Amino acid sequence: MNFIDKFIMPFANKLGNNRHLLAIRDALVGMIAITMIGSLSVLLNNLGAVPGIGKYYENLMVSIFGETWKTLGGDIWWGTLAFMTIFAVVGISYKLARSYGDDGFEAMLVAAACFFVLIPQVANVSITPDGGKAVTGGAWGFVSWNYFNATALFTGIIVAIAATETFVRLAKIKYLVIKLPDGVPPAVSRSFAKLLPGMATIFIIGLFGLILRKFISDGAYLNDWINKVLVSPLTGAVDSILFAILIVFLVHGFWILGLHGPNLLGGITTPLMTKLGQDNVNMYAQGVHDLSKYHVLAGSFLDAFVYLGGSGATLGLLIAMFIAGRKRHKQLLALGTPPGIFQINEPILFGLPIVLNPLWFIPFILGPILMTIIAYTSVSLGWVHPIVADIPWVTPAIVGGLLATGGHISGAILAAVNLAVSILIYLPFVIAQGRIEARKEQGNPPAQSTDTLNV
Incomplete structure (x- = not known):
């Protein structure tokens, strides 16, 4: 002791x-309702795999809710733990911006946009048309959920902190602040005041992602590159x-x-x-x-x-x-x-x-x-x-x-x-x-x- x-x-x-640690802590603690219900849904859906009681449990659930009894648990998991990183990015950015005296609303939206900028837009998919042969190739608009769940949480934390720090500092440069007449509603005035800092932050983060793929990571996106660097010694x-x-x-x-x-x-x-x-x-x-x-x-x-x-x-x-x-x-x-x-x-x-x-x-x-x-x-x-x-x-x-x-x-x-x-x-x-x-x-x-x- x-x-x-x-x-x-x-x-x-x-x-x-x-x-920064306080922002991360507060955001993760604020997500307790999300992580809790997600964890319970995983537990209820997987009890059938436990030897001994599993068979009786599954038979009970099927007799009460039918063959599709796992659908609700799967939907809850998909809406909670499967998108854990997104919630973390938004929460961390909001809390961090608030610690600097910012209202945090624009900061968390900008941080979320920066995170999406740094994930792949194309994925290899296989499609089988009715009566045809399977076609495999790159398709735009397909994103793996592994970029949104806890696997990408560390990347999300880095992006949230980097984007928020950039946004808050740019918002303090008076030359980038747009001032509207006094008659304009306050909400509109605040949004325009941070228009240029928000745009600049997204541009800077996007440029960083492009430079990373072109000159450092051999084409890998940020999350893939971090995973590769961390696991390669193994x-x-x-x-x-x-x-x-x-x-x-x-x-x-x-x-x-x-x-x-x-x-x-x-x-x-x-x-x-x-x-x-x-x-x-x-x-x-x-x-x-x-x-x-x-x-x-x-x-x-x-x-x-x-x-x-x-x-x-x-x-x-x-x-x-x-x-x-x-x-x-x-x-x-x-x-x-x-x-x-x-x-x-x-x-x-x-x-x-x-x-x-x-x-x-x-x-x-x-x-x-x-x-x-x-x-x-x-x-x-x-x-x-x-x-x-x-x-x-x-x-x-x-x-x-x-x-x-x-x-x-x-x-x-x-x-x-x-x-x-x-x-x-x-x-x-x-x-x-x-x-x-x-x-x-x-x-x-x-x-x-x-x-x-x-x-």
Whole structure:
């Protein structure tokens, strides 16, 4: 606790007063209704994949709502999580502009336009006319939803900040401000006053995107280029404890910055781990009993032993909050625990929040890394049976370890041990947050400004 107070909190308070981080935090927290209903819709639509109860659940839903019972959940997901980046761009720009004294309305519209300027306008599609052959080629106006969901969130944050900073600064140049006569309605007058700054901002961002594609990224758009730069060091990775630690570190490091780590790295990790997992399944089906021949980092390894409650093993955080008696977060616990049991933790990531919250950096990253080391070592030494079955990512903790190892109790025990480890790691930080909030309530905040990150 002394270490946290002496070394972590000064750094947290310094970052907590940064206007950009405050804008990101406020925007993400303001999206809690969107992320919450989106997460619940995903949970309800995927419960049918959970072994044991899944079949009965699906039969119940079909008997009540019919064969198309997943339509509503799919529509809600499409209108919420599928466009998460767009909401973030608008929200961050609005909050950041307001911190400069601007009303924020024009800024958020300009930022949204800048984001759309930087995404592809052409996509390769395949069309099959009635009675004809399939035609494949580039078609204008087709945009992948991956440019709008959490996969592009980090790009959206960058664009929102860059566009807003440019717009606000240009709006302060008096030569770019158009002044209309006093008789003009105030709303019209304000819009024309920022006409040239808005146009100039969109032009500058668009020009940057063009220069990037022509001279830097070899034709790739901003989001694709960022993804390529971030994931390229992982090319040619193999089944090893170092690679496992690297993947877990990057996933959670990206999440802390607001980037959806699993989606970002999925292009590398998913094919690799799927192949290794299939190799294990084939060997298991052939009756191979020599555990040393099985891959360790394979298939659902991370879902079964590390991502307990979702990225960051946040089920351990929820339990730690229950243990510490965090009445202040009673409603958050009530909302976050049910989906957290099924590995959905957006309500905690953005509701506590953990994303861009310096206090949670260490447990959110250190916990999964330590759990990865424990799990990899246990499987490689033969203490725990390797992964031999693919499980849905929504499978609850401990149950997932049991099923992924083909029903071996060692898998459930390992998952339970890792869950206990995550609880012990999160507990001191939960207590630290309680002390910070107690100081604020007593009128003795840890920093001069009370408008800081919710740590």
